[in-house]
Amino acid sequence: MKKLQFVLIPAIILVIGGVAFSFLFEDKHVAKGRKVFSRYCTPCHGDSGRGDGYNAKNLDPHARDLTDGTEEYMAKLTNEEIYEVIEQGGYGVDLSAGMPTWGKHFSEEEIWSLVAFIRTLHSYDGPPVIFDKEKPYQTARPRTPPVQEAEFVSLFEEKVSDDDGRQEMIDQGKEVFVDRGCVACHQIDGEGGELGPDLSRVGFMLQPQFIYRWVRNPLSFKPHTRMPNLDLSDEEALAVTIYLSTLKGSSEEVQKAEPHRSGADPLQRRS
Ligand code: HEC
Ligand code: HEC
Known part of the structure; x- marks a missing residue:
């Protein structure tokens, strides 16, 4: 009996200790x-x-x-x-x-x-x-190097020459938002995920050039952001940016809210 205790007690200590310290x-x-x-x-x-x-x-x-x-x-x-x-x-x-x-x-x-x-x-x-x-x-x-505003401007001028081109981009952008999984993290008008901010009024809050630069490379703004760089092509990023820029919320809300006018990076306001 004594012998058994000799074996058993250390064994029990080992098991309990092992579980408690397994993280270590x-x-x-x-x-x-x-x-x-x-x-x-x-x-x-x-x-x-x-x-x-x-x-x-x-x-x-x-x-x-x-x-x-x-x-x-x-x-x-x-x-x-x-x-x-x-x-x-x-x-x-x-x-x-x-x-x-x-x-x-x-x-x-x-x-x-x-x-x-x-x-x-x-x-x-x-x-x-x-x-x-x-x-x-x-x-x-x-x-991935930060995307410059000039890149957005020249791409925009190249791809969006008239109203028809703009409408095409908006339609394509809606598809990108779903097909590339933005919708899994962001809500628009009550539909979508809640991991990131609601984007229903993002076109009012953020300028298109910032949306584009952010989407192409969120890490260059915030190294610890939970939004990954989804590796969109130039055109996909442009389309989704133009689509998001049209989302301004109801006109009543727009009148109440304070838009971002400063030239400073508006994404900085989030922690
Ligand atoms: C895995 C979740 C996730 C996915 C997928 C995702 N986002 Fe985000 N997004 C976030 C989070 C989280 C933030 C907040 C960023 C922060 O403060 O770190 C954010 C921020 C943003 C912002 C800035 C909004 C603001 O009010 O500051 C925009 C614009 C945006 N995302 C667009 C997109 C687009 C377009 C896509 C698809 C191409 C996308 N996101 C995919 C999680 C995601
Ligand atoms: C925005 C939500 C979301 C986030 C964040 C997310 N996942 Fe997923 N994950 C999913 C969904 C949805 C599926 C199921 C895909 C399917 O079956 O079509 C999945 C499936 C998977 C699978 C199974 C793949 C397979 O072959 O079936 C793995 C592994 C995985 N995720 C790992 C991760 C890891 C690791 C992370 C963090 C770096 C992560 N996921 C972040 C939503 C997410």
């Missing part, structure tokens, strides 16, 4: 993935990855349950497939564009860390993500 001993890449996930992914995928974040109700199809709670799905994907969907977004791999594109936002190492963390959310016995010391993944985030 967590693999450094899994820990990094957990941190990135909790800032950028939980609004849709939920704190524990079940697909039940506060923005989930606005998504159709739903954000994937990464825990495989009801069906075996994630476990059947390869690490490379998970990497690819994070890098290219649903749009890039023929899934819903409600899953954003993160390849212009995170470093290679951050995306692989996300894959390593996601593997801890469901039961999986395939090959782990290898962080090879011989050939480490790119740790710097992709650097």
Whole structure:
């Protein structure tokens, strides 16, 4: 009996200690993935990855349950497939564009860390993500130069020559807003996601050149923004900008509100 206690008590201490301190001993890449996930992914995928974040109700199809709670799905994907969907977004791999594109936002190492963390959310016995010391993944985030106002002006002059051209752009912009997944994070007139600000009056609040520059490269304004660079083409960005610029809210609201007139960057006002 004494002998058994000798074994049992330390074993119990080990198990309890192991659970309590598992966060401390967590693999450094899994820990990094957990941190990135909790800032950028939980609004849709939920704190524990079940697909039940506060923005989930606005998504159709739903954000994937990464825990495989009801069906075996994630476990059947390869690490490379998970990497690819994070890098290219649903749009890039023929899934819903409600899953954003993160390849212009995170470093290679951050995306692989996300894959390593996601593997801890469901039961999986395939090959782990290898962080090879011989050939480490790119740790710097992709650097996209800030977009200048002149770029917007010349593109606008080139593509929008008359009212018909403008109307075409507005129609195309509406499609971009849905097809590229802006709608998963932003509401317009009560429809869409709540991760980002409501854009129903954005055409009144922000000048087109700022909308264009922001959409093309949000990180150049705010390195920690939750809005990724969705890698739009010049023309898609122009179209969505022109569409958003037409959204000014009701005329009554417009009279009450204070527009942004200063030449300073209006996006700075958000934290
Ligand atoms: C705006 C909401 C939203 C955010 C933010 C979001 N996701 Fe998703 N995600 C989705 C949706 C919606 C799907 C389901 C796509 C489908 O099945 O067509 C999905 C699917 C996935 C899948 C499954 C892909 C597959 O092959 O079926 C993975 C993995 C994933 N997301 C990872 C992430 C990670 C990592 C982040 C954070 C960097 C993230 N998601 C952020 C909405 C989101
Ligand atoms: C993953 C969610 C997400 C997606 C997808 C997304 N945004 Fe955003 N967006 C945000 C967040 C969050 C902010 C607030 C930025 C901040 O303060 O960091 C924002 C800010 C903006 C703003 C500035 C609004 C203001 O009042 O300051 C505009 C304009 C905008 N987004 C347009 C777009 C367009 C166009 C698309 C699609 C091409 C898009 N967004 C896709 C999350 C998203």
